Amino acid sequence: MIVGRLLPLTIAFASAVAPVPLLGQDTTAIDRGVRIGIVYRPGVRPGIVVLPGHQAGLDSVRAIVARDLDYSDRFEVITMPGGDSARGTAAAARPDPARPGTRPRPATPAALNYPLYRALGADFAIDVRAAAETTTVVVHDVTAGAVRRTVQGIVPALGLPGFRLAVHRLSDQILQATVGAPGFAATRILFVRDGKVYRIDQDGADVALASSGEHQAMSPAWARDGRHFAYMEFADGRGQLFVQDVATNRRVSVTTTGKSLDFTPAFSPDGKTLAFSRATEEGTDVYTINVHDNCCLQRLTRGGFSDNLSPTYSPDGQRIGFVSTRPGLPQIYVMAADGTDQQLFAPFDYGVSGSSNAPEWSPDGQSVAFHRDVGGTLQVFVLDVRTRTVRQLTSLGRNEDPTWAPDGRHMAFVSDRSGYRQLWVIDLETGRIRPLLQQSGARLPAWSPRIPEAGITNP
């Protein structure tokens, strides 16, 4: 019965959108037509459409949400042909509101013309509305023909601090409501340029200075709570570690001897311990210190004739990956968090594989990303922790310093593939690569966890 009622509409719409490919905007419209009624095919990403609207001031919100959904690499984001006119078609296709017995139109988002969006290839439709400071997002399940979920968030006015992050949080809620996976829209990446630490939103917006010192800074690293980060500063030939509060920009120095070069800080998952590298005349070794009480310095490695550096905690806090030069050139090693049971982590061919550096354990614990010298340039590799096998991820240009997004499938890294060194983001599942920052000289990126903030509700 439903099919019988909807079929004419679908046909009518199909003829209506026939000119779309001529616009050069969406050449896969015909393929999408084939996808009607088929939703969870493996290897096919669900289609999603962000509905246009007449309400003023929401265009920026919709644009940011649509871009976030695109950058999540989990959807085919469908661009509405003809913008508002399509919405008008949808409204016209609704049951006549003037007819007695039907409910008032504004209160029923369920009145969306699902067959129309199904014909477009959409599995989900996102309706963004605002009332005062509260922005409401209705997630429609087009296939089921029903509202999947309604999420709300306080979104500051466009241009106010917190606006973009609030919108990004809505995007993450949409991802959770549709594919059931946490997103990474509300995240930022720290990086170093010209001796300062900067931050940038994961969609490439809002670059801002983050470090407050006058000396040359390096090696930013996030705490798991997303409220603090650590970094290192050169001062008088020494390396001094700092822990900075994101909200207040206040920083405290990590206690050191004052006579050493401390670098590559890494927070333990509980945020209480900072592992780092310390270079002294004995060489470079991995240490830990309790940053909560600024006490209890522990030395985890004793290199002697080899260097040990660049620690990275497993997400359960039980193990630490690190770099050791004990095989003669730097390679990726692993040890228990107390320094015992040190062993080779990422296999290499002796005399063939080049230096390996900059390990970072993935948030899901299953992988460790690092870079390795291949034929005189650096390439990003991923170690599978369970099987202890490595695969090379990049091959174009020089690619280095990988850092994981909190979803565990995206990664930022530094590449000169475009002619100069800049930040890029890759999706490991689809292989899609996009530039994060179109400026040269950026390096040592560190991807944040999901940035916490009150102010979003999920009724």
Added chain:
Amino acid sequence: MTRVHSLVLMGFGVALLVACGKNPQPAATPAPAPNADSIAAAERARADSAAADSARRAQEEAERIARQRAADSAAAAAGAVTEVRNMLAAMIHFDYDKAALRSDDQSALDQKVSILNANTAVRIRISGHCDERGSDEYNLALGNRRATAAKQYLVSHGIAADRIETVSYGEERPIAPGHDEASWTQNRRDEFEILSGGDNLRKP
């Protein structure tokens, strides 16, 4: 050297005296009576006056030359200090991704040992540097290795360890800006900097 200077000076002084003696002195006053005694007296007075004059000038000249000589020797000493300072600051270089001292740098290091032995108040800082090819963070450890390698050489040749500090700048302070082997070769280096006691450097 000093003796030669003095001889030249004496010869010059004598020549001055001779020149003065030959010059006919203009008469200060017309001779009242040209008698033999008065002429002799005048001659004597003139000779005395000329002699006194010459002696004064010679002394002035000697002082001037002494001052000049002192200045010259100070400049020479300063030149020697600069030379020693440059020898102490001479950089040493490394192979790619290596911290082993190269044999062609051994004489430079031996020279530093001699200088440090001759100037026991001098304290230095060795900073290790890398080229841009390796990993940014690993290069901090490598630069540290390079600095301590040079320190270990100096210490093993008798220099007290507490006179030498080591630091690493990794690849953060290149001296050659290029992105080719010529620049990388220059950037893989140790720098030597005097921390204190370098005011009156003595030549070994």
